[in-house]
Amino acid sequence: MADRFDDLLAELKNNRESGATSLALLTLSALKDYLDAMPVQSAEKIETLCQALTTARPSMIALGNALQRWQKRLEVAEIDFKQQYLTQLVKVYQQLADASEQVAAHAANLLKPGMTVLTHSRSSQVMALFEQALEQHQDFKVIVTVSAPGNEGLLVASQLNRLDVPVTLITDAEMGLVMPEVDINISGCDSWLTDHHFVNKTGTLLQALAAQHFGKPFWVLADSFKNSHQTSHEVTLEAMPADELPLPEGEKIAAKNVYFETISTRLVAGRVDEHGLQVMQP
Incomplete structure (x- = not known):
């Protein structure tokens, strides 16, 4: 499954056509699919994934800001941590999409x-x-x-x-x-x-x-x-x-x-x- 994240990261780095918002939305969607298919991840692992994605395209801040907002929403003490981080990721995705429409x-x-x-x-x-x-x-x-x-x-x-x-x-x-x-x-x-x-x-x-x-x-x-x-x-x-x-x-x-x-x-x-x-x- 590490290969799937590497593929996600490579697509992010090599995308030359999408603007910052579009690229952030594409990446958040791909990240959600990746995490959905994986066993539950620790908060430390999520932080590592976010750091890798944020630094991949440093000139485009929207993705990093979205990931930061997502991490701030997470409560590690939750019993079903996986369901929580997937749900919150969808909410941040929608926040970004709504802001763009506005x-x-x-x-x-x-x-x-x-x-x-x-x-x-x-x-x-x-x-x-x-x-x-x-x-x-x-x-x-x-x-x-x-x-x-x-x-x-x-x-x-x-x-x-x-x-x-x-x-x-x-x-x-x-x-x-x-x-x-x-x-x-x-x-x-x-x-x-x-x-x-x-x-x-x-x-x-x-x-x-x-x-x-x-x-x-x-x-x-x-x-x-x-x-x-x-x-x-x-x-x-x-x-x-x-x-x-x-x-x-x-x-x-x-x-x-x-x-x-x-x-x-x-x-x-x-x-x-x-x-x-x-x-x-x-």
Whole structure:
């Protein structure tokens, strides 16, 4: 059964397409299935499992926060400890799912008929926002970046096409070029830091700077599960294998493939969490 947990951990580490919330929900569900199939686990063993999962994706805090909330709910003295930790895991999963839905519902108020939205990378909360807007019969268009490396923007474009939303796919380098056409920028978030920064896919800073240059609003969707105790100087920014980049041969050629970066909230118009819209103070 250890192999099953190793597989779960490998899937978590190798997932390049899912945003922080989606990845956390997938992992919590897989963890529940794993624990359900296992004999009762001790509190110490659960702590070890949680630590392994939390450190696997350090730039994405939602999973670690969810696991921490789960552990705080557990009472080791309970007679049926297994049933308790499975039940509480389901409750935390639902808390996270509900928070994400509430973010999308609040964020839908940002969209007005006929707007053009620019988004970078793939966020399940941003996708949920688009679905909410469609349910409200909003008419809007989306511009999405390829979001290289990883190219998760291709999946976003396909999902929007299935929803019958007009979508334009651009290279990451074209964000400044298209910004004059954009009415609002909507971004996901992997971690919200304590020193007026947040973490998201590399390229988000360029989008935020282009938005500021052209005077276009830039909003970030981030529920409380994204809150981190770290600063922009402390957070680990995950790097992926260099072989994802099409490198030419050459002794002097090196590659850097960092997937995440920090963005100052001074570039942000506001944050949307499960409680509503929060306008950022300049």
